[in-house]
Amino acid sequence: MTELLLKQVKVMDPGGPHHDAILDIRVRDGVVTELGERLMKGAAREVSREGLHLSPGWVDLRAHFREPGEEWKQGILNGLDAAARGGFTAVAVLPSTTPTIDGRAGIDHLLHRSFGHAVKLLPLGGLTKGLKGEQLAELHDQRLAGAVGFTDDLHAIRNTRLMLLALQYSQGLPGEAPPIMVQPSDPYLTAGSQMHEGAMSTRLGLKGAPALAEQVLLQRDIALLAYAGGHLHVVTVSTAEGVALVRDAKARGLKVTASVAAHHLLLDDGCLRGFETCYKVWPPLRDPGHIEALREGVKDGTIDAIVSDHRPEDREHKVLEYGQAAFGIIGLETSFAVANTALKGRMSLRRTIERYTHGPRQVLGLPEVHVTEGMSADLSLFDPEENWTCEATDLVSRSHNTPFLGQRFTGRALGIVARGQVVLHPVLSR
Numbered sequence: 011m012t013e014l015l016l017k018q019v020k021v022m023d024p025g026g027p028h029h030d031a032i033l034d035i036r037v038r039d040g041v042v043t044e045l046g047e048r049l050m051k052g053a054a055r056e057v058s059r060e061g062l063h064l065s066p067g068w069v070d071l072r073a074h075f076r077e078p079g080e081e082w083k084q085g086i087l088n089g090l091d092a093a094a095r096g097g098f099t100a101v102a103v104l105p106s107t108t109p110t111i112d113g114r115a116g117i118d119h120l121l122h123r124s125f126g127h128a129v130k131l132l133p134l135g136g137l138t139k140g141l142k143g144e145q146l147a148e149l150h151d152q153r154l155a156g157a158v159g160f161t162d163d164l165h166a167i168r169n170t171r172l173m174l175l176a177l178q179y180s181q182g183l184p185g186e187a188p189p190i191m192v193q194p195s196d197p198y199l200t201a202g203s204q205m206h207e208g209a210m211s212t213r214l215g216l217k218g219a220p221a222l223a224e225q226v227l228l229q230r231d232i233a234l235l236a237y238a239g240g241h242l243h244v245v246t247v248s249t250a251e252g253v254a255l256v257r258d259a260k261a262r263g264l265k266v267t268a269s270v271a272a273h274h275l276l277l278d279d280g281c282l283r284g285f286e287t288c289y290k291v292w293p294p295l296r297d298p299g300h301i302e303a304l305r306e307g308v309k310d311g312t313i314d315a316i317v318s319d320h321r322p323e324d325r326e327h328k329v330l331e332y333g334q335a336a337f338g339i340i341g342l343e344t345s346f347a348v349a350n351t352a353l354k355g356r357m358s359l360r361r362t363i364e365r366y367t368h369g370p371r372q373v374l375g376l377p378e379v380h381v382t383e384g385m386s387a388d389l390s391l392f393d394p395e396e397n398w399t400c401e402a403t404d405l406v407s408r409s410h411n412t413p414f415l416g417q418r419f420t421g422r423a424l425g426i427v428a429r430g431q432v433v434l435h436p437v438l439s440r
Contacts, residue, residue: 013038014432015054019391022065022363026380029360035064037387040430045383057438059424061395065363066379067099067388067428069132069370071269072245073320073342074163078119079108084322084408086120089342090129092406094433096318096342097390097423100130102374105141106163112136112147117155128431132158132374137176137190141165146176153183158374159243161191164292166227168197173231177240186375189243189267192231194252195293199223204333206294210279216332219294221249228252232259235266243373244268246319248293250303257312267373268312270304271319272345273413275352281413287328287335288413291319309357314369316362318345322409340407343423344414350394350421359394366390391424391438398422 016035023029034049035042075089084092086103093101103120105111111120117133124131135157136147143165152160160180167173173192181187200219205211207218228244232255235242244256247268259266273291278298281289289295296304307313321338328335341348346366353362367390368378379388400414425434 013052013054014427015049015051015056016062016064017056017058019062019064021381022063022359023381024360024364024368025378026382028381037427040387042381042383042385042387057434059393059438061393062424063392063394064381065390065392066367066381067426068097068346068366068390070098070101070318070320070342070345071315071370071373072104072317073101074104074106074322076322077107077123082408083324086123086131087127088406088408089320090124090127090131092320092340092342093129094426095406095423095435096345097392097426098129098342099388099390099426099428100132101342102132102134102158104163105134105136105161110136110141112139112141112152114148114151114155117152117157121156128426128428128433130429134158134191135160137162137167138172143167143169143172146172146179149179150183153188157188159189159191161245164193166195166197167192170230170234174234174238177234177238177242180240187241188375189241189373191243191245193245193293194224194227194231195219196223196227199226203294204290205282206279206296208279208297210282210297214282214285221251221296221300224249224293225251225255228255232264232266235259235264236262239265241265241267246271246274246293246317247307247313248274248296248300248304250300253303253307253312257307260312267314269315269317269373270308270313272316272341272348272352273319273339275301275304275308275316276348277413285332286413287330287332288339288411290332290335290337291339292337305353305356308353308365309361314365314373316345316349316365318342322407323411324409328411338411340405340409340412343405343407344400344412344419346392346423347400347419347421348414351419354420387427389427391426392422393424394421396420396422
């Protein structure tokens with residue numbers, strides 16, 4: 011990139027000096043060199059579009075790129091391309107691959123493969139060896155190699171003492187104590203579950219996962235946090251009880267943060283009436299009462315970040331009878347559109363953007379980014395008012411397991427300016 015001029019763009023930068031201003035912004039060789047109301051074009055490439063907004067770069071805390079082991083579903087570079095299309099300048103990648111990322115070599119592989127891309131890959135290391143929940147992985151080595159947090163993905167840590175040791179040990183790692191990321195779901199209460207337990211699961215004759223499963227394990231982990239200290243991050247909270255527990259823990263001064271998947275803010279368990287496997291996700295889609303609690307948690311700050319929960323699957327694992335199909339959808343390309351559609355009219359755009367910018371950075375202990383002259387450009391471009399319909403051509407991911415094809419959205423990611431590169435959505439490139 012040499013020089014780029016963004017014309018009459020509205021800055022959404024909560025806490026920043028130019029929040030809510032409409033400015034021209036010049037970026038030269040990866041640095042924001044000038045902000046003003048009427049900047050001369052000069053030799054710059056000019057981008058101008060009605061409704062264009064800009065914010066500090068969005069960070070996604072939860073994406074599965076399937077490399078190593080299942081690159082035909084999606085590899086690292088394809089995943090980073092999908093993240094750029096979705097407006098993200100950084101993405102945290104899960105360790106549940108084949109083999110698992112639970113040592114220095116795995117972290118090194120992720121960073122080497124992603125080197126030079128416009129989107130920064132943030133490696134999440136395995137919390138236990140092989141993600142089996144039996145023995146802590148080499149957390150220190152992974153941290154030194156660049157791991158920003160530790161998780162066993164959807165595998166619950168059943169051993170209470172092991173979870174306690176993880177919280178204690180993490181506090182001695184280099185830098186600020188990294189987040190121990192858990193998706194609280196008691197495996198004994200959810201064994202064989204296919205959807206949320208409620209009226210709809212009874213009607214459809216499918217075994218349901220009770221909200222109690224999230225509540226029980228989260229209560230345990232918060233109690234361990236209060237005893238041991240450290241930083242507990244609750245991944246994809248999905249129930250009203252879960253939101254209430256996190257809210258109470260924060261009020262008590264505990265270092266607990268939480269995220270919610272964008273699709274859990276928009277879709278409910280009624281979507282499964284037709285047994286469509288594209289709606290099969292974990293945690294499962296909940297009923298409207300839980301969705302309202304999640305939206306309120308985003309609004310009041312109980313939930314720190316909105317995540318894509320991007321999980322690619324090929325047709326062989328998804329186009330099956332409902333009970334045999336894999337859990338998961340892709341979400342990087344549609345995350346902002348889904349969340350903005352779900353939250354529009356319920357809370358300010360400022361709060362939504364905070365859950366994509368400052369919130370995720372705080373979870374990972376990264377410094378805040380604000381739009382100022384002299385900053386290394388780390389910017390996301392979007393239009394919060396654009397009405398559009400998601401089509402296959404809008405998806406960059408190799409796998410297309412999404413329920414959102416044909417879905418009408420309000421709000422669209424339009425590109426990124428990051429790491430000395432410009433990646434624009436085709437609608438801006440014309």
